[in-house]
Amino acid sequence: MGLKFLATARALPGCLVTNDDLAQVMDTSDEWITSRTGIRQRYFCAEGEGNTALAFAACRQALERAGLRPDQIALCLAATFTPDHATPSLACEVHGMLGLPESAPAFDINVACTGFLAALETARCLLAGGSLQGKYALVFGSEVISRVLDPNDRSTAVLFGDGAGAAVVALSDEHPFVSLLGARGDPEILCAGGSGQDDRYVRMQGSAVFRFATQIVPECIGGLLERAGCTLEEVDWVVCHQANGRIIDHVIKKLGAPSEKFYMNIHRYANTSAASIPIALDEMCEKGLIRPGQRVLCVGFGAGLTWGGALITF
Numbered sequence: 001m002g003l004k005f006l007a008t009a010r011a012l013p014g015c016l017v018t019n020d021d022l023a024q025v026m027d028t029s030d031e032w033i034t035s036r037t038g039i040r041q042r043y044f045c046a047e048g049e050g051n052t053a054l055a056f057a058a059c060r061q062a063l064e065r066a067g068l069r070p071d072q073i074a075l076c077l078a079a080t081f082t083p084d085h086a087t088p089s090l091a092c093e094v095h096g097m098l099g100l101p102e103s104a105p106a107f108d109i110n111v112a113c114t115g116f117l118a119a120l121e122t123a124r125c126l127l128a129g130g131s132l133q134g135k136y137a138l139v140f141g142s143e144v145i146s147r148v149l150d151p152n153d154r155s156t157a158v159l160f161g162d163g164a165g166a167a168v169v170a171l172s173d174e175h176p177f178v179s180l181l182g183a184r185g186d187p188e189i190l191c192a193g194g195s196g197q198d199d200r201y202v203r204m205q206g207s208a209v210f211r212f213a214t215q216i217v218p219e220c221i222g223g224l225l226e227r228a229g230c231t232l233e234e235v236d237w238v239v240c241h242q243a244n245g246r247i248i249d250h251v252i253k254k255l256g257a258p259s260e261k262f263y264m265n266i267h268r269y270a271n272t273s274a275a276s277i278p279i280a281l282d283e284m285c286e287k288g289l290i291r292p293g294q295r296v297l298c299v300g301f302g303a304g305l306t307w308g309g310a311l312i313t314f
Contacts, residue, residue, distance in 0.1 A: 038245020042161030074134025079115025113302030165278025
């Protein structure tokens with residue numbers, strides 16, 4: 001059973017932070033960040049802004065664009081590792097703000113940067129299971145990573161941004177959807193203690209993450225294409241998790257693929273974890289780059305370590 005995207009949306013906090021801005025408070029420069037990552041700016045939540053409000057803004061807009069009422073949503077899934085509270089979940093908080101029906105389950109999925117893709121497959125399975133009271137699912141990735149960045153660690157503090165991306169989806173035989181998910185239990189390479197921990201900050205072994213990503217992303221792309229019975233030439237767009245421009249460039253070179261097929265917006269938003277892929281999809285839809293019938297291959301990797309991909313037909 002396939003999955004149809006009825007609408008997408010995104011939301012960004014109000015504080016735009018350039019590389020030059022970061023250079024005022026830490027030992028870095030625009031040239032150092034751009035040459036190593038491709039990032040030129042990112043958005044951070046200001047005081048008083050939170051993940052719930054950010055996610056709500058993206059989800060409300062997605063519902064409006066889909067032309068649906070809140071009572072038509074049968075499922076609400078959030079992908080995040082930075083919720084405002086340990087409990088209630090981000091999904092439940094957005095559920096309440098939108099006024100979704102009590103019959104619609106709501107819960108968070110923490111698969112780090114692979115989260116949106118895992119949430120899409122979870123939504124597809126639950127919709128196909130027949131136990132939900134309705135046919136539409138609200139799926140979103142939303143992160144406020146600025147809260148868990150160590151300003152004294154320039155190797156991580158320059159990489160991330162805050163943001164939210166949402167989609168309304170429904171089952172459809174006319175929109176094939178192929179998914180592939182996996183994990184490699186190795187928590188030391190990329191981790192964050194979170195709120196209340198002695199060390200709540202994101203910690204990363206950069207070279208190890210690079211090796212993992214440049215190995216697993218091409219493998220995941222190959223696995224998806226094999227499952228779908230198609231070639232990369234038959235795919236219209238590839239949307240990688242926007243973690244580092246050098247990683248995506250390495251993947252392109254490894255696959256021998258045309259660079260113009262790979263959409264990149266990391267220079268505008270930095271790494272927004274679970275929000276990066278839905279933000280990119282919404283931006284592409286807004287620009288008219290994605291047209292009905294096109295195939296978009298999305299692939300991500302993140303802390304855990306986790307990885308996954310989805311071949312989506314729009």
